[in-house]
Amino acid sequence: MSKFIIVGDIVSPTSLNELQCYSGYIQVENGKITEVGTREAFDIKQNVGLHIDVIKPEQFVMPGFVDCHTHAPQFPNLGLGLDRPLLEWLDKYTFPLENKYSDEQFAANVYEKVVKRLLNNGTTTACYFGSLHLNGTLELVKSAIQHNQRALVGKVSMNIQNNAGYYNNTADELRDVELFINSVNGYQNSLVEPIITPRFAVSCDGELMRGLSNLANKYQCAIQSHISENKKEIEYVLQIHSSCSDYTDIYNRCGILNNRCIMAHAVYLSDTEMSTFARLGVSVAHCPASNTRLRSGMCPVRRLLDYNVSVGLGTDVSGGDSASILDAMRRAMDVSEHLSMTQGVGPAIGWKEALYLATAGGAKALGLQDRIGTFEVGKSFDALLIDMAVPHGPIDNYTTSSAGTDAIVDKVQKFVYCGDDRNIVQAYVNGKQVKNIQQSWTK
Ligand code: GUN
Numbered sequence: 001m002s003k004f005i006i007v008g009d010i011v012s013p014t015s016l017n018e019l020q021c022y023s024g025y026i027q028v029e030n031g032k033i034t035e036v037g038t039r040e041a042f043d044i045k046q047n048v049g050l051h052i053d054v055i056k057p058e059q060f061v062m063p064g065f066v067d068c069h070t071h072a073p074q075f076p077n078l079g080l081g082l083d084r085p086l087l088e089w090l091d092k093y094t095f096p097l098e099n100k101y102s103d104e105q106f107a108a109n110v111y112e113k114v115v116k117r118l119l120n121n122g123t124t125t126a127c128y129f130g131s132l133h134l135n136g137t138l139e140l141v142k143s144a145i146q147h148n149q150r151a152l153v154g155k156v157s158m159n160i161q162n163n164a165g166y167y168n169n170t171a172d173e174l175r176d177v178e179l180f181i182n183s184v185n186g187y188q189n190s191l192v193e194p195i196i197t198p199r200f201a202v203s204c205d206g207e208l209m210r211g212l213s214n215l216a217n218k219y220q221c222a223i224q225s226h227i228s229e230n231k232k233e234i235e236y237v238l239q240i241h242s243s244c245s246d247y248t249d250i251y252n253r254c255g256i257l258n259n260r261c262i263m264a265h266a267v268y269l270s271d272t273e274m275s276t277f278a279r280l281g282v283s284v285a286h287c288p289a290s291n292t293r294l295r296s297g298m299c300p301v302r303r304l305l306d307y308n309v310s311v312g313l314g315t316d317v318s319g320g321d322s323a324s325i326l327d328a329m330r331r332a333m334d335v336s337e338h339l340s341m342t343q344g345v346g347p348a349i350g351w352k353e354a355l356y357l358a359t360a361g362g363a364k365a366l367g368l369q370d371r372i373g374t375f376e377v378g379k380s381f382d383a384l385l386i387d388m389a390v391p392h393g394p395i396d397n398y399t400t401s402s403a404g405t406d407a408i409v410d411k412v413q414k415f416v417y418c419g420d421d422r423n424i425v426q427a428y429v430n431g432k433q434v435k436n437i438q439q440s441w442t443k
């Protein structure tokens, strides 16, 4: 039985309004947290013969990042082709790239890099869109399992024609999704689960979405899609689903919306739609980098939170130009500040709230709150070891602050505003170290 104890500064955002920061210890057995306590309690505990890591004063331990929405096959386009709005961007750059994942070797090569890169950036849990291809997307599942990343992986479903010829017929698609679910469940691992993935209402008709909803019920799977990202997209889907009152109504009538559903973007939801999300327990993956880069709009996250909608953060590569959730936190704060300054949607999201959305909030949005997101007995130890004094890192004199009041809180705040992957010196998933240090210098 593997058992270890980490002793030092511990940081855990337990709710939007509460960030726990204290000197203490976490005991981990077989990947699960079996004790958490203060430093004083540790000092009087009997620990003879145990593996104990006392971390340095400039370090702290926090829960791992959760990326609630990213497209693994789009990573080769990261930072490219950002000159078109959503629907043109999909047609010109994205569908042609995703279509290449019929080649399983190509898929395996890209996905290995994607998984390692996200782990090195501290993303211990990712909710992935794969491509339309069954076998290609299974390569992503295998990569996550091999490198010990917690993940929800979706084989993308589309049955409406496009210029790239990148779609499937309905019967084949439903068969492939069911095969995909059975294959992933057949790997019998505790980290990776399938997620039903209708791309969005532009690419899927009602018949396909109803079929996918039935599969989600049959196999008790989560569901992910995109909603209300871009004004032209909204106009178009309401044209093709003309009997529906709004975008939310389209998905609701197909049985897609429930408390295991996560929708990306939600930039233009009406009050009625927000309250429907809250009532049905639908979560939102907020993707500020992508919303800015594709000029889609500014998502009013504060309003979603005021409606009690569960929100997590997504990088949405390659609409988003960064694979880092640390970066997504800052982009979320920036967009929220801009909305507050220009449209009075406030108060803006603060850094502690952003940290919650990046960890426990994301876990809740994905329905994983009983397993990860905070340091509580019974949860898996999915964590990051942060070092604010790494050689050549951006911050090496954190102790000289005159602005802060609490040394631990100051370290965390500096990390949120100006840290990078070099400060993430180790990542753990289910108690196992997963960061490949050699690769840690590439963002
Ligand atoms: N809507 C449908 N597909 C996509 C996608 O791949 N990226 C983004 N940002 N929005 C989408």
Ligand code: FE
Pocket: 069, 071, 226, 264, 316, 319
């Ligand atoms: Fe997306």
